[in-house]
Amino acid sequence: MTGTSRGGPQGRPLHLAFLPYPAFGHMVPVLPVVAELVARGHRVTCFATEEFMDRVRATGAQARLYEPPLSSDPPPDVIDADESARAPLKLLEASTAVLPSIEACFADDLPDAVAYDTTLWLTGRLLAARWGRPSVQLSPTFISNEHFNLSEQHQDYAGQIDPAHPAIVAFTQRLKEIVAGSGLREEQQAELFYGHEEFTVAFVPREFQFAGATFDEHQVFVGPTTQAATPDGGSAWQPPADGRPVVLVSLGTTVNNHPDFFRQCVEAFAGLPWHTVLALGKRVSPEELGPLPPHVEAHPWVPLAEVLPHTSVLLCQSGMGSILEALRAAVPMVVVPHHPEQHVNARRLTELGLARVVRREDASVETLRNAVLEVAGDTALRERVREMSRHVRSAGGAGAAADAIEQRLYARPLEEA
Incomplete structure (x- = not known):
């Protein structure tokens, strides 16, 4: 395969392979970037599961199915050290199982670059290395460097993972087997593990990232990419006619199976001069x-972009998507x-003084x-x-992400395969 150099921001249109993880928290920030790249004349092939096919097609990209499908089931209600030790192996097996179908898709039409979700790190890096193509990592949440390690932070809450846990031992062995059988040169195999100087687009503003000032030109922080949309498209919402302040309650798309929590919220706010909006999932x-009392309304989903501008307080599960939409709307x-x-x-919100944290076990009406x-x-x-809202709004969103991807790819020639 012969390398092809690119000259600058006005270079030829690209063919881009996008490998997002098929869950709402991962797809929502990526799809506006895909739409922006398509609007700029690039050709994008984007993989997803059946649940997201129509959304991918709406961007103008070619939609392709992950085969076998990657799971978008919500995580267990409780994630402890044992579950945290088992998860990497499950994800490794699932994410590498889709490799043959992706390679078959591009057998006669190799993409110019691979953009992959952080959860598909091995899949994305391996394909890019096999094809001799540059890659871009996409992160819907905080990213790590020598000053901040997201995995270590997780263990602060789930518990420390025992390196001798059978699932960790199996993960390490399986990872070595996959890399050794990848057909790549030894130095390429090492790069799969470490991803040195991998270019990353993070969908958080730098000011919200832990140790944000310590990241270099290999990371770009673009913040949320679009006004939030509900999973089923949403409908028009009107604020209360009597001008009551609004408290919006949402547990996002992964932990919204707690009717008792919503009942507590109804009781907590019903006696106040507030209007309560429940997004149940x-x-x-x-x-x-x-x-429900007169000033409480409950919906499967609500359009955050319409409700948040009228909201005084958001009560949520601390998912990154909900947080960033609230911060963009300047809602505490x-x-x-x-x-x-x-x-x-929640730890980052507390550090920056942007929210109050209530422990799950302490969540009562009072x-x-x-x-x-x-x-x-x-x-x-x-x-x-x-103040944080100003940072979120100025981070650049989908346009900044597309700019960064173009600059990255036009600046790098295709490598020799």
């Missing part, structure tokens, strides 16, 4: 909550983290009510949220 129905938060990654997010009222009345916190 697809695993709790409004009927499960029973009769009360967060009730469930999983380790949400605890890490604590939720008090936390929301404290946040609503904290003028210093609200000013810090407004």
